[in-house]
Amino acid sequence: MVALQIRDVPDAVREALVAQARQRGQSLQAYLLELVRQQAQRGTNVALLNRFSGRDDGLRTAPGELAGFVSDQRQAREQDLSA
Numbered sequence: 596m597v598a599l600q601i602r603d604v605p606d607a608v609r610e611a612l613v614a615q616a617r618q619r620g621q622s623l624q625a626y627l628l629e630l631v632r633q634q635a636q637r638g639t640n641v642a643l644l645n646r647f648s649g650r651d652d653g654l655r656t657a658p659g660e661l662a663g664f665v666s667d668q669r670q671a672r673e674q675d676l677s678a
Contacts, residue, residue, distance in 0.1 A: 599631070612626065612627065
């Protein structure tokens with residue numbers, strides 16, 4: 596593994612990060628490593644989503660319309676199960 600070093604971090608920023616790490620019961624190093632990992636994962640997620648941008652899956656529902664359909668299907672299933 597490699598080591599990362601960040602120079603010229605203002606004291607107030609460091610203290611805020613230390614406080615956030617303490618709230619999570621982590622060392623500053625563990626907390627920062629988690630933040631770096633999350634950021635790296637976000638970049639991977641964005642790249643994956645970009646691969647599918649503009650792709651047509653054939654679904655043409657308005658917002659909320661699908662939720663109503665799912666609700667109707669659940670009610671029908673509940674009626675079938677109770678019968």
